[in-house]
Amino acid sequence: MYAIITLCSSYIRKRKIQNGLMVVLIFLSTLLLATSVTILTNTNNIFEKAHHDSSGAHQILTMGNNIHNPIAVNEWWQEQPGVTTSSLIPYRNLSRFTFNGKEISNIYLFMMNTPNTPFMIDQLLFSEGEKQLSPPKGTIWIPTSLASSATISLGDAIEFHTGESTFNLTVSGIVVDMPYGGPFTTNARIWMNNTDYQQHLATMTGSDQYMMALRFNDYQQNTNYWGDFEKYLQGPYLESKMEYEEIASFYLIINKIIGFIMIAFGIAMLLISLFVIGFSISDAILTNYRTIGVIKSLGLSSREISITYVLQFGLLSAVAIIPGIIISKFLSRRIIESSLSYMKAGNHLTIHQDTLFNILIALILFGIVLLTAYFYSHKARNVEPVQAIKYGMSESANSKMNRRRNSSNRLFRLRSLPIQLQIGLKSITKNIKSSILVIALTSITSAILVFSVVILNSFISIKETSPSWGYDASHVVVTVSNKETFTKQQFEDFLMADERVKDHAWLDQFTGILPNDSHPPLNINVNVIEGSFDAAGYVTMSGRNPISKNEIAIGLNIARALNKNIGDIVEVYLEGKQHFLIVTGIYQSIANMSNSARITAEVIKVYNTTYTTSEVSMINLLDETVATPFVEDLNTHFKSSVSAVTQQLLLDAVFKEVVAVLVIPLSIVGILFIIVTCIIIFSVSRINVRKESSTYGIYKSIGMTSTNIRWSITIGILILSIMGALAGIFIGIKLIPLALQSIILDYGLLELPLVINWPTSIGISFVSVIAAIFGGWISTKIIAKTSPRILIVE
Incomplete structure (x- = not known):
């Protein structure tokens, strides 16, 4: 056991930068996945809690078109066991009001004659202001949605226009109004004092409309009640009805999209991390092949050598996963508070962050890392001590390498190509796995950036696709x-x-x-x-x-x-x-x-x-x-x-609310992947440079400058990253919106209408190329610092 711990600590000390980058990757994967899961679980939980705390309605009926008798309808529902029914609430409609001298006419107002609180169902949760039996005379309660969109605060005066007259009322309460207070609504219930209602609205031309709410003890049984209700009416109910699904839908849609995006990209980052773990272990085994052979010849078993790598990445993942889980709590809270602010009662949202659930996520990620490390470390079992000491690799690998060298040397016969491009192409063909990783990484990063820009631009330019x-x-x-x-x-x-x-x-x-x-x-x-x-x-x-x-x-x-x-x-x-x-x-x-x-x-x-x-x-x-x-x-x-x-x-x-809510998570994910691209390509390129150090030493000894060699390697990365960026444009514009179809279909959209600004989309996709080039260029700095003699010796 002492030997295993000694080897493990040696591997960690020798590759400080590479191991540090691995910690960052696992940390970011954990952060995205834990944040997305917390967002998705809390979105439904917060809505359900607010709906429960307010004894929220399952259905809202509006009447007043002389089709049904509102009083008779209300009395029938009041008599039904298992159904809680509100009283009839009179209201009038207005479509204009003035605030701070600016007329606002894009909100359809229900001016409610407020009954005494608390209501039996569909109660108002106070976000700001003092909870009272009803709004004091000369004041109103407004929903959080209107307060947010029109930047109205407590104590502000609002002037309402009836078409016949105007009147002013002061805001004394801002409330969570579940049915008509969600995001993207163009409706708002304004809760008035009875005296104000009678004075300003009851005298208006026309008649009162009526609203009533229904809450079922078992919502699944509502169809049975409606069957009986239609028998009572001797036909279908012919006026307006709002269903629970409509009430809930727009509170949940944005967080569903955010959660989907973060889970998808979190999984992508985790897969990249696992690929890099496998790549690192394979490289470590190849680099230390002769050492492993010597150790095995001294009596250390293949299983014990395998455990060395598992222990190494287990320690690294533990260091990464724990802070990832902790920080995800703060990030998820920030996103949830931004997207569900309309359900904020008092000074906070009741965000539930289950410690046991977070521990489960941490254990799953930890287990995946250990299994990956164990799988790839099995290559150490194939190390034969004699071949390792003689060749520094297996005999078959040595033969393959010689054949590859002979074939890659043919590349230099393409004398029409500049020497730097020849070296760059050789680095691509000689390191196929790392080349595939660079393409995959830049394509994912490019796709994220392109999708983020396209979706935000589509909402900003909504007029073009309305x-x-x-x-x-x-x-x-x-x-x-x-x-x-x-x-x-x-x-x-x-x-x-x-x-x-x-x-x-x-x-x-x-x-x-x-x-x-x-x-x-x-x-x-x-x-x-x-x-x-x-x-x-x-x-x-x-x-x-x-x-x-x-x-x-x-x-x-x-x-x-x-x-x-x-x-x-x-x-x-x-x-x-x-x-x-x-x-x-x-x-x-x-x-x-x-x-x-x-x-x-x-x-x-x-x-x-x-x-x-x-x-x-x-x-x-x-x-x-x-x-x-x-x-x-x-x-x-x-x-x-x-x-x-x-x-x-x-x-x-x-739609400005959509942009405001999406900016934070999309920006965070985009920045994270840009950083990850730079980190991984630095790590992979550093490994390849070390493997080819003798070759680069020869190049320097025959007269090539360090800068030329570094640019040659960077050109190879440039070619790969451009391929990845172009693939990412297609993924970001076509595949990711297609994957979102399962969510948007429930909201009435088969296809997401996109406004694509091609210069911006292409430009942002090449940010991944810049990140890749930067990572690759920094990784070759060792060539400039090291003499040709030492490189050849290495």
């Missing part, structure tokens, strides 16, 4: 905020008289009910257009948009749920009326997770001949650059009745 995300491509969006003061004819006359306007369309939204065999009916959003979907910029994945009164286009997940394709007939209820429509197209949309459909206004007019759309107008201009002054003119001219905003502003409001 139709592929399921949005329109219009330049200006106008929302009618007060129907009583709005005149559609005057508005259209204004558009017709403005030479900047190219065309426009009107969009309305209905709740559609699609019966589903053996499943509850699907409550979906149906977009109704007066005009042309194509002119507004809406696209389909297959088929086309509807143009007549018997046609419909459906979202991807609706097509999957109903097993419908182009040309099939779907049954849909709109305003309580039954329609049978032909599917003309299928589209993807992240909004509503593709649980939506498109029809023309002609479908509604089949039963409602006087129907006209006057909810949202989508306007295209002849020159998009004049969109901002055009919006200002619209808001000035129709100030009391509409709210106009550029489409760019609407998209930025939703």
